[in-house]
Amino acid sequence: EEMKLPDPSTLKDEILAKYPPKIARKRAKSMVINDTKLDQEVQSNVRTIPGIITQRGCTYAGCKGVVLGPTRDIINLVHGPIGCSFYAWLTRRNQTDPGPEGPDGENFINYCFSTDMQDENIVFGGEKKLKQAIQEAYDIFKPKAIGVFSTCPVGLIGDDVHAVSREMKEKLGDCNVFGFSCEGYKGVSQSAGHHIANNQLFRHVVGNDDTKPEGKFNINLLGEYNIGGDGFEIDRIFKACGIDVICTFSGNSTMGAFEKSHTADLNLVMCHRSINYMAEMMETKFGIPWMKVNFIGGDSTAKALRKIGEYFEDEALQAKIEEVIAEELPKVEARAAEARKRTEGKMAMLFVGGSRAHHYQELFKELGMETVSAGYEFGHRDDYEGRKVLPTIKVDADSRNIEELKIEADPERFNPRASEIKLETLQEKGLEVSDYKGMKSDMSDNSLIVDDITHWETEKLIEFYKPDIFCAGIKEKYVVQKSGIPLKQLHSYDYGGPYAGFEGAVNFYTDIETMLSTTIWKKLKAPWLATSATDPCICAE
Numbered sequence: 001e002e003m004k005l006p007d008p009s010t011l012k013d014e015i016l017a018k019y020p021p022k023i024a025r026k027r028a029k030s031m032v033i034n035d036t037k038l039d040q041e042v043q044s045n046v047r048t049i050p051g052i053i054t055q056r057g058c059t060y061a062g063c064k065g066v067v068l069g070p071t072r073d074i075i076n077l078v079h080g081p082i083g084c085s086f087y088a089w090l091t092r093r094n095q096t097d098p099g100p101e102g103p104d105g106e107n108f109i110n111y112c113f114s115t116d117m118q119d120e121n122i123v124f125g126g127e128k129k130l131k132q133a134i135q136e137a138y139d140i141f142k143p144k145a146i147g148v149f150s151t152c153p154v155g156l157i158g159d160d161v162h163a164v165s166r167e168m169k170e171k172l173g174d175c176n177v178f179g180f181s182c183e184g185y186k187g188v189s190q191s192a193g194h195h196i197a198n199n200q201l202f203r204h205v206v207g208n209d210d211t212k213p214e215g216k217f218n219i220n221l222l223g224e225y226n227i228g229g230d231g232f233e234i235d236r237i238f239k240a241c242g243i244d245v246i247c248t249f250s251g252n253s254t255m256g257a258f259e260k261s262h263t264a265d266l267n268l269v270m271c272h273r274s275i276n277y278m279a280e281m282m283e284t285k286f287g288i289p290w291m292k293v294n295f296i297g298g299d300s301t302a303k304a305l306r307k308i309g310e311y312f313e314d315e316a317l318q319a320k321i322e323e324v325i326a327e328e329l330p331k332v333e334a335r336a337a338e339a340r341k342r343t344e345g346k347m348a349m350l351f352v353g354g355s356r357a358h359h360y361q362e363l364f365k366e367l368g369m370e371t372v373s374a375g376y377e378f379g380h381r382d383d384y385e386g387r388k389v390l391p392t393i394k395v396d397a398d399s400r401n402i403e404e405l406k407i408e409a410d411p412e413r414f415n416p417r418a419s420e421i422k423l424e425t426l427q428e429k430g431l432e433v434s435d436y437k438g439m440k441s442d443m444s445d446n447s448l449i450v451d452d453i454t455h456w457e458t459e460k461l462i463e464f465y466k467p468d469i470f471c472a473g474i475k476e477k478y479v480v481q482k483s484g485i486p487l488k489q490l491h492s493y494d495y496g497g498p499y500a501g502f503e504g505a506v507n508f509y510t511d512i513e514t515m516l517s518t519t520i521w522k523k524l525k526a527p528w529l530a531t532s533a534t535d536p537c538i539c540a541e
């Protein structure tokens with residue numbers, strides 16, 4: 001049954017009271033006490049207030065780390081000081097397999113490529129060093145492609161990574177070299193980096209190979225990055241259903257798969273925030289419709305599969321999908337029922353990225369848990385309020401600095417099946433085509449939605465709700481645990497996973513059940529609560 005949530009108005013007032021008035025006015029708009037009956041606006045995608053501790057990352061992280069990072073046969077060359085590369089090296093847990101060529105196939109994921117800019121390059125320019133680095137990477141690895149990623153200093157000194165890339169592409173002949181103006185400071189968060197990555201991938205790669213696929217039901221999975229092996233689990237399910245994945249954007253992906261991705265019949269969008277741009281551009285140019293899906297949670301996975309079955313209007317496929325669901329879902333439900341003995345009625349808070357703070361509420365629901373408060377680091381209004389708000393967004397902070405590609409239809413290369421199935425027909429069937437329901441409508445009344453949560457707000461929320469589990473990232477983990485609350489990382493999964501699909505749900509239930517069954521964090525005393533230097537950090541009972 002529904003849990004009745006406490007009214008957090010006094011909490012909100014207390015939080016805002018500590019800020020200078022101008023800042024309080026700004027933060028107030030990013031903190032919304034949910035009333036599902038109202039069309040409330042959640043301020044988002046605006047600049048973080050300088051001086052405030054934010055969870056956010058930078059534009060370079062969103063472009064290089066998130067979108068291009070998981071592609072295994074491109075060399076991602078970072079033009080910048082070594083720290084930008086080193087501190088982003090393999091931290092995101094995007095997994096790869098050796099691919100059909102076996103262990104000798106190209107996989108550069110384990111490497112760290114950087115121009116290692118020095119003071120001298122800042123003063124006299126770094127283009128020469130960049131050319132040398134591209135040449136060196138090419139000579140050693142002979143890759144199909146090299147992507148060049150700009151870090152903050154590159155934008156400040158004006159190195160032209162696009163001109164250098166064009167020149168080197170010409171010179172090398174058989175290597176696709178292209179650049180990204182994804183300087184860290186460029187947007188208000190990593191979100192700007194997603195947009196830049198999508199634009200360049202669309203411009204330089206998608207559509208380069210017209211080879212027709214052999215499968216019967218051909219899809220792309222957009223916005224799935226194979227963190228902790230999520231993509232492998234989803235692939236396993238697709239395979240069991242007889243659905244062919246042309247390309248995943250971009251978990252365990254290859255340049256070859258991106259090049260052919262426009263031959264698919266349907267785009268499935270998992271993380272809308274990072275990749276809606278690609279879905280829109282592919283629909284305009286190649287006529288491929290897209291649907292929002294969610295493979296986090298047993299029921300969501302079943303629902304997504306049924307949506308695909310309906311799209312293809314094929315009885316044999318639909319029967320196969322039902323068979324797979326009948327085989328897999330009972331195991332998931334059984335594990336949830338068992339775990340619920342320890343999780344039922346507990347409280348969760350989720351402050352993560354631009355989609356997981358929403359998607360993972362589903363898994364907590366299946367565990368009988370209530371999400372009392374949640375928010376994105378860098379979501380936009382549509383991620384909270386649904387796509388209906390898009391036309392009313394006046395200034396999209398991200399897009400001010402981002403080139404808008406003028407995409408035109410290419411009727412010659414429209415996928416016949418994709419363009420045959422009219423969007424209106426799908427909408428008539430009630431399929432959420434090109435439609436996206438945000439976080440807000442899925443949350444309870446009186447839950448507190450907080451965008452780009454600050455450190456101060458995190459502390460106050462924990463004090464007020466005393467949640468049973470807090471979900472965030474590595475920067476939050478230890479601070480939260482020192483206040484006695486277990487923290488589940490929903491970025492890296494704390495070395496666990498997969499959490500997507502049917503097997504992923506089972507893994508998640510077990511991990512959460514385990515975390516909620518220990519009292520160790522409550523026994524901790526935070527160092528800042530110690531009464532003397534010799535006061536132990538573990539309270540003896």
Ligand code: CFN
Pocket residue numbers: 062066092190223225227271273274352353354355356357490491492
């Ligand atoms: S894998 Fe994705 S699912 S791509 Fe995005 S919005 Fe980040 S890296 Mo961290 S875990 Fe996170 Fe999402 Fe999409 Fe990951 S919630 S913050 S930029 N994200």
Ligand code: HCA
Pocket residue numbers: 056057058061062065091092093190353472473474475489491492
């Ligand atoms: C990023 C990547 C990140 C960081 C995770 C974290 C990821 O934002 O640059 O803060 O723990 O998922 O690896 O979101």
